Amino acid sequence: MATRWYPIEEADDSLFATAKLYHARTVEVPFSVEETWAALTGDGVSSWTKGMRRLTWTSPRPFGVGTTREIEMDGDFTLRERFFRWEEGTRKTFSATEATRPIFRHLVEDYVVEPTENGARFGWRWAAELNSPWSFLQGPLDRFFFAPTGRSHIDGLPAYMASRHGAAHR
Template sequence: MARRWYPIEEADDSLFASAPLYHARSVEVPFSPEETWAALVGDGVSSWTKGMRQLTWTSPRPFGVGTTREIEMNSGLVLRERFYRWEEGTRKTFAAVEGTSPIFRRLVEDYVVEPSGAGSRFSWRWAAELNRPYSFVGGALDRFFFAPTGRSHIDGLPAHMAARRRDPLS
């Protein structure tokens, strides 16, 4: 059976300032910025994130502005995303463009990797606006799903990279 896709409205950086749902988080990563970036654009991006089942890059390498991917959540929700910013090695930002549920009106996510005394600093921002009727329960969805998923994605990166260094086949 074919999936039904629901359009998600175009969004850009302005959503970070106006979204009803917003998260920002940073973590020190004891690896070089190049290694951290490689983990964030690799094929196993979803492997350490609770709530994510699979991430599939749908554009060929090398990636850049216009790159697309699909992400499937454990809930069965699949999002199609398009990158509108790609600064190789340092920053990438996407907007969701379609989903298999009409939950999102607009959604953007931003990743920044910078050198730091510990190796690198990974900073992340996520902003979303939900469609009705989901917007009426947005606080609960945020508290029990969006926020924990974001925390596990950001906070889990250093441990994932350390495990990969110990066992490159993991």
């Protein structure tokens, strides 16, 4: 049986100012900007993000504007994304384009990596608008799924990088 895909209206940065669902988080990472960027553009993201089973880049490297990927989540939910901003080594932003469930009307996610005295700072923003009837469940969905997934994605990065760094030096 073929997978049914539901379109998601592409959005841009303006969604961060208007979306009812919005999260922003920052984490300090004791690794260089280059190492942090490599982790965020690698294949290992699904290993530290709660609920994420697999990330598949569907565009060839080198990545840039127009790059696409698929994110498979628990519960047989897959999201397709297209990057509308790609500033190599420092920033990338995508809009979701379709999903296997008609949950989202719009979804945008932004990643920024900046140097600090002790490594790098990873800033993340996520904004979404839900379709009906999902919009009526916005509070519980955010509390039990969207917010914890976002926290694990951001807060799990330093530990993931430390485990990879330790493995590389053994």
